[in-house]
Every structure is written in C-alpha cells, then in structure tokens.
Amino acid sequence: MEQIKVEIDGLACEAPKGSTILDIARANGIDIPTLCYDPRLSPYGACRLCLVEVEGARALLPACCAKADDGMVIQTTNEKLERIRKTLVELLVSDHPMECQGCSKSGRCELQRLADKYGITESSFTGEVHEYDLHRENPFVMRDYNKCIMCGRCIRICREVQGVGVYDFVNRGFKAVPGTPYDRPMQETPCEFCGQCISTCPTGAIKARPYEDFGRVAALDMLRNACAYFKMPEEDMMKALGLESWVTRTTCAYCGCGCQLDIHVIDNKIVEITSPVMVGSGQGNLCVKGRFGYDFVSSSERLTRPLIKKKGKFEEAEWDEALSLVAKKLGDTKKKSGPDSIGVLSSARATNEDNYLIQKFARAVIGTNNVDHCARL
Amino acid sequence: MDDIETAKAILVIGSNTTECHPIIGLRIKKAVMQNDCKLIVAEPKHIRLCYYADKWLQLKPGTDVALINGMMNVMVEEGLADDPFINDRCECDRYDELKAMLKDYTPEKVSEITGVPADDIREAARTFANADNAAIIYAMGITQHTTGTDNVMTLANLAMMTGNIGKPGTGVNPLRGQNNVQGACDVGALPNVLTGYKPVTDPETREKFEKAWGVKLPEEPGLTATEMMSAAAEGKIKAMYIVGENPMLSDANLHHAEKALKNLDFLVVEDIFLTETAQLADVVLPAASFAEKEGTFSATDRRVQRVRKALDAPGEARPDNEIVADLAKRMGYEMANVEPAAVMDEIASLTPQYGGISHARLDALPDGERLHWPCPDADHPGTPILHTEVFTRGKGWFAPAEWQAPAEQPDKEYPLTLTTGRVLWQYHTGTMTRKSDGINEIDPHGHVWISPDDAEKYGVENGKKAVVTTRRGDIDIEAMVTERVPNGVIFIPFHYVESAANILTNDVVDPVSKVPEFKVSAAKVKAK
Numbered sequence: 039m040e041q042i043k044v045e046i047d048g049l050a051c052e053a054p055k056g057s058t059i060l061d062i063a064r065a066n067g068i069d070i071p072t073l074c075y076d077p078r079l080s081p082y083g084a085c086r087l088c089l090v091e092v093e094g095a096r097a098l099l100p101a102c103c104a105k106a107d108d109g110m111v112i113q114t115t116n117e118k119l120e121r122i123r124k125t126l127v128e129l130l131v132s133d134h135p136m137e138c139q140g141c142s143k144s145g146r147c148e149l150q151r152l153a154d155k156y157g158i159t160e161s162s163f164t165g166e167v168h169e170y171d172l173h174r175e176n177p178f179v180m181r182d183y184n185k186c187i188m189c190g191r192c193i194r195i196c197r198e199v200q201g202v203g204v205y206d207f208v209n210r211g212f213k214a215v216p217g218t219p220y221d222r223p224m225q226e227t228p229c230e231f232c233g234q235c236i237s238t239c240p241t242g243a244i245k246a247r248p249y250e251d252f253g254r255v256a257a258l259d260m261l262r263n264a265c266a267y268f269k270m271p272e273e274d275m276m277k278a279l280g281l282e283s284w285v286t287r288t289t290c291a292y293c294g295c296g297c298q299l300d301i302h303v304i305d306n307k308i309v310e311i312t313s314p315v316m317v318g319s320g321q322g323n324l325c326v327k328g329r330f331g332y333d334f335v336s337s338s339e340r341l342t343r344p345l346i347k348k349k350g351k352f353e354e355a356e357w358d359e360a361l362s363l364v365a366k367k368l369g370d371t372k373k374k375s376g377p378d379s380i381g382v383l384s385s386a387r388a389t390n391e392d393n394y395l396i397q398k399f400a401r402a403v404i405g406t407n408n409v410d411h412c413a414r415l
Numbered sequence: 416m417d418d419i420e421t422a423k424a425i426l427v428i429g430s431n432t433t434e435c436h437p438i439i440g441l442r443i444k445k446a447v448m449q450n451d452c453k454l455i456v457a458e459p460k461h462i463r464l465c466y467y468a469d470k471w472l473q474l475k476p477g478t479d480v481a482l483i484n485g486m487m488n489v490m491v492e493e494g495l496a497d498d499p500f501i502n503d504r505c506e507c508d509r510y511d512e513l514k515a516m517l518k519d520y521t522p523e524k525v526s527e528i529t530g531v532p533a534d535d536i537r538e539a540a541r542t543f544a545n546a547d548n549a550a551i552i553y554a555m556g557i558t559q560h561t562t563g564t565d566n567v568m569t570l571a572n573l574a575m576m577t578g579n580i581g582k583p584g585t586g587v588n589p590l591r592g593q594n595n596v597q598g599a600c601d602v603g604a605l606p607n608v609l610t611g612y613k614p615v616t617d618p619e620t621r622e623k624f625e626k627a628w629g630v631k632l633p634e635e636p637g638l639t640a641t642e643m644m645s646a647a648a649e650g651k652i653k654a655m656y657i658v659g660e661n662p663m664l665s666d667a668n669l670h671h672a673e674k675a676l677k678n679l680d681f682l683v684v685e686d687i688f689l690t691e692t693a694q695l696a697d698v699v700l701p702a703a704s705f706a707e708k709e710g711t712f713s714a715t716d717r718r719v720q721r722v723r724k725a726l727d728a729p730g731e732a733r734p735d736n737e738i739v740a741d742l743a744k745r746m747g748y749e750m751a752n753v754e755p756a757a758v759m760d761e762i763a764s765l766t767p768q769y770g771g772i773s774h775a776r777l778d779a780l781p782d783g784e785r786l787h788w789p790c791p792d793a794d795h796p797g798t799p800i801l802h803t804e805v806f807t808r809g810k811g812w813f814a815p816a817e818w819q820a821p822a823e824q825p826d827k828e829y830p831l832t833l834t835t836g837r838v839l840w841q842y843h844t845g846t847m848t849r850k851s852d853g854i855n856e857i858d859p860h861g862h863v864w865i866s867p868d869d870a871e872k873y874g875v876e877n878g879k880k881a882v883v884t885t886r887r888g889d890i891d892i893e894a895m896v897t898e899r900v901p902n903g904v905i906f907i908p909f910h911y912v913e914s915a916a917n918i919l920t921n922d923v924v925d926p927v928s929k930v931p932e933f934k935v936s937a938a939k940v941k942a943k
Contacts, residue, residue: 331847386594388658390719393602
C-alpha cells in the first residue's frame with residue numbers, strides 16, 4: 039500500500055494513503071479530543087472538537103474526516119484550537135447536569151474527561167435546560183436525554199453496525215433527541231437489545247439497566263463518586279487502589295463467534311460486561327446474550343455441592359464420598375461388562391483443556407472410544 | 416471471519432445468522448450495506464437477514480441439495496463455472512461426473528422440488544458465479560438432515576466450481592453453534608478420532624498416544640452421542656458420565672432419550688445447574704462455569720482464544736479438569752498434567768495443528784491480534800484461511816450428490832412440515848439464558864410459528880395454546896400466527912423445557928455424520 043509522510047506537532051509520521059489525520063495522530067500516540075467519533079463508525083464530523091490546523095488550508099479541518107495528504111504539516115494543539123475546544127465543551131456543559139457524582143458513567147464519561155481537562159465545572163453560558171423523564175420501559179436499555187449531547191453515535195451504530203435503525207433524531211432544534219419512532223417503547227421497535235448504543239454512548243445518556251438499575255452495586259457507586267471527586271478516569275482510579283484486576287478479558291461462552299468480553303467483578307459478582315473496541319471478532323460489538331445473558335453465573339440455582347440420589351431423592355454429599363462412589367460404580371461396570379459398556383459425553387461448552395482431559399479419561403482410564411459431545415445437536 | 420466483509424456475494428443457507436451468530440451477522444450486514452456485496456438467503460422461513468438480501472430463495476425444508484444442484488446446472492449451461500480453477504486445483508474427471516449428474520437439475524425441475532421460482536434460481540446462480548469472490552455460510556439448517564453430508568458436499572461442489580476457495584471473502588464456512596464445538600472436536604472429544612482428527616484405527620497414531628499416556632488404547636471407533644442413547648436404551652451401555660450436556664432437551668425424540676437414560680444402571684452428571692438430564696442422575700457433580708476457570712475456546716473460524724478466571728466458583732463447585740483428574744486418580748490413573756496451561760502444552764505436543772499454541776503465547780498477543788490453527792510451531796503465525804495453495808487432500812474432489820427427500824414426508828395424518836431452530840434471545844437448552852430476568856421478560860416462552868392460512872385451516876389462534884403432534888409425541892405451545900413461515904411449514908425453537916420441541920423431532924440420522932434430522936418432521940397441529 040502506498041505510504042504518505044506528514045508532520046504532526048513537529049513529529050514526522052508515516053501512514054498508508056487514505057488515512058485520516060485522526061488515524062495517524064492516534065497511531066503515533068498524539069491525542070486529539072473527540073466526542074462524536076467511534077472507530078467502529080464512519081466519521082461524522084459533528085462535534086468539531088477534533089479541529090486541527092493544517093498549514094496552507096483555508097480553514098480548520100476536522101481530523102476525523104480529513105484525509106491526510108502527503109507532506110501535510112498539522113498542528114493538533116495551540117492556543118486558538120484549545121480556546122475553541124474549551125468553548126465547545128462549555129456549550130455542551132451548559133445543558134448537561136454536571137453533578138457527576140451519582141452518574142453511572144462517571145469515570146468513563148468522555149464529556150466529563152474533557153470538562154476536567156479544560157477545568158470546566160459549570161458553563162458560563164446559561165439559559166434554558168432540558169428536563170426529561172427517564173425512559174426505562176424495557177429490561178435492558180435505559181435512556182436519559184438530559185445527559186444527551188446529540189453526537190448521534192447511538193443512531194449511527196444502530197444503523198451502520200447493527201443494521202437496524204431503531205433511533206433517529208426526532209423533533210427539531212432545542213427539542214431534538216435521538217428517539218424511537220413515535221416515541222414507542224423499544225420492545226415495540228425492531229430493537230435487538232444488542233446494547234451497541236450503550237457501548238458507544240460517550241455520556242450517561244444510554245445505560246444498561248441490568249447493571250445500572252436492577253443490579254446496581256454500592257461499591258460501583260462509590261467508585262464513580264470517587265472518580266468525580268478526584269477527577270480521575272475509572273481505570274486510573276482502580277489502578278491507584280490496586281484493584282485493576284477487577285476486569286478480566288475472556289471469551290464469550292455463547293455461540294461460536296468467539297467475541298472477547300471484559301468481565302467486571304466486584305465482591306465475586308459480575309457487575310458489568312463490556313467488549314473491547316476493535317478487538318476480536320466482535321470489534322467491541324456484542325449481542326443480547328453476550329452483553330446481558332450472564333446472570334446465570336451468580337444464579338442462586340447454581341450447584342454448589344455434590345449430590346447423591348438416595349431412595350429417589352438427592353442428598354448433599356462430600357466430594358470424597360461422591361467421587362469414590364463414581365469411581366467404584368464406573369470401575370465395577372468396566373469389570374463386569376467391559377469398558378465399551380460405558381459412555382462419556384463431553385461438552386462443547388467446556389474448554390479445550392477440559393475436553394482433552396475428558397476424552398483422555400474415557401480412552402486411557404475407562405478404555406473406551408465411546409466419547410462424544412453435542413456437535414451434532 | 417474478518418474477511419467476510421470483503422466478499423462480493425454471500426450465500427447464506429440453513430443459517431439464521433443474525434439470531435444465532437449475531438456478530439457474524441453484523442459482518443454480513445456490513446458487507447451488504449457498505450461494501451456492495453450481493454446477499455442470497457436460502458431459507459424456508461423469513462429471517463431478519465431476508466431484509467438485507469438481494470434474493471431470498473424460500474425453499475421447502477430438506478430440498479437444499481436440489482436447490483444447489485439447480486444453481487450449478489445454470490452455471491454449467493451458461494458457462495459461468497471457473498474452468499481455470501477446476502483444471503488447476505480439482506480432479507477433472509470428477510467434475511465431468513458432476514456435470515453429467517447436473518443435467519437433470521434444470522431450474523424448472525428444481526423449482527418443482529424446492530418451490531423456488533426457476534428464474535430466481537437462475538438469477539441467484541448468476542449473481543454468485545459472477546462475483547469476484549463469493550462466500551457460502553451455513554449452519555445447522557444444512558447439517559441437521561438425513562442428507563446433511565450430501566448437503567455439505569454439494570456446497571463444496573458449488574464453491575469449487577466457482578473457484579471460491581482459499582482466498583479472502585470466499586469458502587464454505589460452517590458456523591459452529593456453540594462456543595467450543597470446534598475445540599471439542601479438535602482435541603478429540605469424538606468417538607473415531609484422537610486429537611487433531613487422527614483416527615483411532617491408525618496404529619501409528621495410537622502408538623504415539625500410548626507412549627505419551629502410558630496405557631494401551633482401544634482400537635475400534637466408539638459410539639456417537641446419538642448411538643450411545645440407542646445403545647443405552649438397548650441395555651448395551653450401562654453407565655454414562657455426562658459433562659455439561661443436556662441431552663434431555665437437546666436430543667431428537669426426547670421420549671426416547673429419557674427412556675435411554677432411565678435404563679442406565681448408573682448415571683453421573685457434571686454441570687453448573689441441575690439440568691433436566693442431571694435430575695435423572697445417580698450422582699451430580701457441581702462444576703465451575705467458564706467465568707470461574709482458565710483455559711481456551713476455539714471459535715468457529717479456528718481462532719484459539721483464552722478463557723480466564725474472573726471470579727470464584729460458588730460453594731464447593733470445582734473446575735472440570737480437577738474433577739476428572741481426581742476421578743482418574745481414584746480409578747488408578749494419574750493424569751500427568753491437570754493445570755490448564757500444562758494441559759495445553761500436552762495437547763500441543765500431541766497435535767500438530769496446535770503445535771505452536773500455548774497459554775503464554777496467547778496471553779502475549781497484542782490487542783486485536785489472533786491465532787488460528789493450524790499453527791505447527793511457536794514461530795508459525797497461524798492460518799486464518801485454509802486451502803490457499805492446495806487442498807488438504809491435494810486435488811479438489813467433486814462429490815456429486817442426488818437430492819433425496821427427508822425421511823419423513825407430510826401425509827394425510829401429519830400434513831405439516833415441522834422445522835426447529837433457535838431465536839435470538841435464547842441459547843440452546845436455555846440452561847443459561849433462561850436464568851436471565853431481562854431476557855425472559857422479552858422472551859418468556861416458546862411459540863409455534865404458523866402461517867395465517869394454516870392457522871385458519873387448523874383452527875389455531877394467535878396467542879392461544881395449540882397442540883403440536885408428531886409420531887414421537889405432542890407438546891402444548893402458544894401459537895404465533897405469522898407470514899414469516901410459508902403455508903405447510905411450522906417452526907418451533909427448541910430452548911423451552913415446558914414446550915420442548917425435541918419431544919417432536921425425528922431421531923433418524925444422517926448415515927455418515929450421525930446428525931439427527933431436527934429440521935424436518937411431519938406434524939399436525941390443533942387448538943388446545
């Protein structure tokens with residue numbers, strides 16, 4: 039692929055032709071602030087926070103949309119640009135509740151980070167502010183338009199990535215919001231409850247109800263309040279507390295797509311599931327099962343002790359008793375009727391390692407090839 | 416999987432991708448919406464993907480071979496086959512044999528069998544053959560038939576005939592229904608092969624494993640899961656050890672499965688819940704869930720990925736590796752490796768495809784990088800696309816297959832064709848998803864989908880209970896009257912224990928793959 043050379047903030051950078059200024063800057067560790075940008079989506083150029091100065095250009099260019107040309111000399115930060123950005127953030131903040139303590143996005147909110155960066159606690163622009171009721175009519179997605187900054191990411195991800203298009207801007211001007219057709223509840227739209235809108239929303243406007251409404255955990259609220267108070271992003275805060283291992287990267291246990299999950303755990307309970315953006319087969323996108331279908335892990339119906347059936351009823355037993363019984367029964371059957379009178383079913387849900395040991399058990403310990411799993415079902 | 420987006424045509428057949436593999440569904444939608452890909456959907460019922468399709472071929476259940484043969488007939492007649500690819504990469508006399516057979520599959524004749532208009536078959540064939548690169552995506556709608564093997568072979572014929580193998584955005588791509596079907600097969604949880612698909616009948620293979628494991632290994636292939644059930648019913652299998660499976664909801668013809676399991680002298684079930692199967696057990700062992708242990712899963716595209724422990728298992732539940740090793744020890748065999756990382760090293764040492772895969776290497780992969788087997792050694796970058804230069808067997812082997820009707824045909828007594836599958840909200844036998852409050856608020860119970868005409872004909876009302884009966888049994892289930900199924904076909908998802916579709920399904924199997932014919936049974940329906 040043809041390479042081009044550009045200079046960003048005095049740093050010589052090389053990139054494939056067709057890259058945007060933002061792509062090249064981020065690839066070289068130069069941060070340009072954005073709000074309406076998500077790498078999963080095509081560039082939109084609405085928030086104007088990524089405006090940069092290009093030598094010889096007639097105007098400031100949005101880095102997310104502007105393709106870099108060979109030889110471009112780009113400045114991503116200077117007094118003028120920062121003044122513009124600060125004004126933009128102030129305008130957004132003028133109609134956004136800024137008591138971040140108590141907001142479930144605190145510590146992750148992109149607007150909060152920018153406000154902190156520019157030292158904005160309240161806006162110098164005052165005027166009418168929105169007061170909307172919360173939308174919580176379905177079990178998964180909660181909408182709080184008071185916190186919406188109209189970046190359109192939810193609308194675009196639903197259309198571009200999910201291919202469904204539940205949302206669009208409804209109403210005009212000050213009253214515009216990303217809404218459903220005729221303000222219908224989401225379960226009456228074609229919504230698939232994948233939660234991609236939740237994953238892209240830069241503020242607390244769209245939230246996951248299973249984690250924020252029903253399953254809200256006090257420790258998480260404390261974390262968010264601390265993030266707001268100390269003006270720290272969530273990951274830095276957890277690192278400072280020595281708790282960075284609360285997030286575990288693993289592979290989804292549902293279908294065979296192999297999406298990567300970040301499981302957030304507090305007090306041995308799953309408090310949220312997210313997927314890392316642009317990583318793995320899902321690229322940060324999940325389905326309803328992957329994002330919300332993990333209550334089963336902490337279900338009260340989980341088996342916690344071995345059970346032995348006595349006189350038609352299960353009784354709890356010690357591991358030692360249960361395993362000795364199994365070993366004896368399988369051993370006796372093998373002796374009496376031969377190894378091929380025993381069948382072993384392994385599981386397509388279990389890991390490679392577990393499956394390997396189970397088939398090894400059938401073959402090496404029992405001495406039969408009667409081992410299979412549910413690939414056919 | 417990442418290259419699906421680059422395909423210029425995709426044939427989705429027997430896969431409700433957006434509901435059963437939603438994330439692969441996203442890739443297909445992206446290809447269509449953003450990359451000018453033509454989408455052909457071959458599916459009896461109207462699935463969400465039909466909204467995105469250029470062509471929806473609404474075939475009758477169990478007529479896949481005829482449809483694909485019909486498409487290939489058009490390609491031969493109109494000179495659309497990729498002759499250079501066939502000459503270079505395939506056995507030409509086999510191709511001649513295929514061509515001879517295809518003569519009978521004119522679009523008009525195929526239209527009679529499948530119910531798809533002849534011109535639609537022609538157009539689909541042209542679209543597929545004329546695309547620079549075209550991919551086939553299939554799932555259980557192809558394999559869960561008595562002719563499942565023929566179905567797959569026929570799709571392979573189509574891909575080879577059009578030269579769509581071994582390049583990005585092409586191929587015959589099966590979607591594996593569960594997170595680790597691929598991996599379970601890879602590591603030998605199959606009755607006829609050891610790890611890496613090495614046959615148990617091969618003395619050299621056995622010798623290698625006998626040396627590594629220090630035991631003598633059985634020589635004859637064992638029974639498949641479906642055969643084990645029959646053997647149990649006949650009393651030939653006397654004891655079973657079932658780990659993380661729920662045949663009491665997933666097997667075809669559940670009454671038969673129940674009889675088989677109850678006939679066992681001894682049943683031990685290891686699971687995370689007291690499933691319908693576990694309830695029949697003599698001993699139940701509590702296992703750790705995927706979030707409570709270390710290991711790897713192999714995704715449908717052979718990508719091997721880490722599973723990591725995020726929390727502790729509840730109570731005294733233990734991970735499967737510890738349980739099985741403990742059991743082995745009590746039966747007089749000490750497993751050399753029990754810890755997952757060491758077990759993966761053992762797998763790698765015995766399995767050329769996994770030779771270069773280790774937990775350490777997977778953990779060190781940067782974000783966004785991935786490793787697909789075959790990966791023979793630690794320096795090998797892995798293989799995202801198979802058959803790029805030559806086929807595994809050398810030259811491509813066309814396997815012509817004639818269409819055969821499903822085992823059960825609708826008749827006077829059972830006038831409808833019942834087909835089964837999944838819905839977006841639930842997963843397999845529901846042991847996991849049905850414990851999720853939110854999911855069950857959206858999708859509380861199962862439905863039988865029936866067309867408005869059939870509903871009227873059989874006196875069934877939308878939202879009211881109906882009784883569905885086949886030769887195996889009957890269930891009560893709420894009716895959903897919808898134009899998404901054609902006249903003569905009803906659909907029931909199999910997730911729900913209270914209206915278990917598999918009480919109805921036919922346990923007759925494909926002679927080669929031993930997959931039961933879940934997708935076609937003759938049925939009748941009436942109001943309850």
